[in-house]
Amino acid sequence: QVQLVESGGGLVQAGGSLRLSCAASGRTSRVYNMAWFRQAPGKEREYVAAISWGGGNTHYADSVKGRFSISRDNAKNMVFLQMNSLKPEDTAVYYCAADVSPKWVPSRTREANEYDYWGQGTQVTVSS
Numbered sequence: 001q002v003q004l005v006e007s008g009g010g011l012v013q014a015g016g017s018l019r020l021s022c023a024a025s026g027r028t029s030r031v032y033n034m035a036w037f038r039q040a041p042g043k044e045r046e047y048v049a050a051i052s053w054g055g056g057n058t059h060y061a062d063s064v065k066g067r068f069s070i071s072r073d074n075a076k077n078m079v080f081l082q083m084n085s086l087k088p089e090d091t092a093v094y095y096c097a098a099d100v101s102p103k104w105v106p107s108r109t110r111e112a113n114e115y116d117y118w119g120q121g122t123q124v125t126v127s128s
Contacts, residue, residue, distance in 0.1 A: 002026045002117040004096045009122030012086055016126070020081040022096030022119060033099040034072060034079045035115060038092035038124075048094070049081065050109035053102065059109045064090075086126045093121040 008020040024031055035050035049060045049070040058070055067086075072079040079096060097115035108114045 002028060002031055002098055002100075004098060004117055004119035006094060006096050006119045006122040009094060009124045011125045011127065014086060014088055014126055014128050016086050017082070017084045018086065018124060020083065020094055020096075020122060020124070022079045022081075024077040024079075024098060028077045030100045031077075031098045031117075032102045033104060033109065033114075035097045035099070035109060036070065036079075036081045037095045037097060037112060038090075039095070039121075040089075040092040043092075045095070045112055046092070047110035047112070051079065052104040057104050057106075059106055061110065083124070086124075088126045088128045091124060091126050093123050095119055095121045 003025045005023045032053040036048040037045050038048050039045040047061050051058050051070045055072050067084050069082040096119040098117040100116045
């Protein structure tokens with residue numbers, strides 16, 4: 001089993017920045033691609049960004065491209081989401097997800113069912 005714990009959420013004004021962290025523990029040797037998703041009240045879970053095991057491949061939802069940046073530190077079993085120029089519509093619970101498949105398939109990175117493990121989420125609130 002793999003456990004994922006997100007942190008770094010909070011309340012920020014529009015235009016501000018936050019950095020989310022996700023710490024993986026347990027059988028982390030099974031973890032390859034990782035991603036961030038988010039879910040706003042009354043809406044379906046939405047893909048945000050993904051990163052391959054080595055960090056050489058990244059992919060972003062159009063809604064966050066140019067504002068958010070995903071990265072990882074495999075030595076510390078962590079993945080990060082740097083969020084800049086935040087907007088009120090970015091308000092959501094942000095979830096970290098891990099995939100045990102070593103394949104990087106860009107067309108699949110945005111699919112929630114591609115991921116095997118999920119964290120509990122961290123709340124991000126952007127005020128206008």
